[in-house]
Amino acid sequence: MNEYFLLLTIGAAFLITVLASPIFIPFLQRLKFGQSIRPEGPKSHIKKTGTPTMGGIVIILSVVITALFMISRVIGNPFTVETGLILLVFVGYGLLGFIDDFIKVVLKRNLGLTSKQKLIGQFGIAAIFYLVLRTQDMTTALAIPGTTFELELGLLYPILIIVMMVGSSNAVNLTDGLDGLVSGNAVIAFGAFAILAWSVAPQLEVAVFSIAIVGALLGFLMFNAYPAKVFMGDTGSLALGGALAAIAIILQLEILLIIIGGVFVMETLSVMIQVVSFKLRGKRVFLMSPLHHHFELKGWSEWRVVMTFWLMGFALAILGLYLEVWL
Structure with a gap:
């Protein structure tokens, strides 16, 4: 497989998305599948109310x-087993997100699935992923990026897998709060893992799957960049987060997920820090969490926040590639 095949894959996924979206968006509008905006969020987001989601x-x-x-x-x-595993997670988490979106948008229950219901679904899919993965020739050691060292986890490895998948899906979901923010950063992250799957592993089917996601997201950005005509909803963000973790695990590059997906990690940490600080000290560290809202309330324009986070994501992806490929 050469670079031209990867470009063809990107082009095909991009074209399908670009052609399908103008048909799908009016369909969502007719069904009144519009986004509900939380009243406690930034006031500038009120105008997004009713924008098609899912x-x-x-x-x-x-x-x-x-x-x-x-x-x-x-x-x-x-x-193949690798393709099946990524499909299981990508479609499975997407279905879970679809149910959540459906409850919010159609049944008008703004909170969607309860936290417990969502976690049960996420843990269940992650457990099935591990049970299939363990039938393959796999290692339970973590490769330390930039070194020849490995950390043997043994029985702790399945716990790591489940935490990675649930954490990654929720992290991407938390980041999905501004037009194009998740789409752009996911393009960068999946693009980096596509390079790793193609040149380092090599896992050709993983590279193709990753690059297909890049193409689809680039097409989606045509309609999701500011001002967004459509949102991906939990349907998209949970699927992308789960797939990102699944790809990192299959490539045995688990630690690199923290680096390449660093923007998603920072967004999640901002929520955790905010909650812990408020419960222990009665004070907030950020004006609002996740982190992107903090900068909005500091007076940054939405596009400035998105572009800054894209640049951070790109820098972290380059760092991850440097540690794995060039160091």
């Missing part, structure tokens, strides 16, 4: 169609 459906369909077709062209059989 656009993650287009992303998922585009990626699945493109990835399966292209993988079949590369290795003949699109249903």
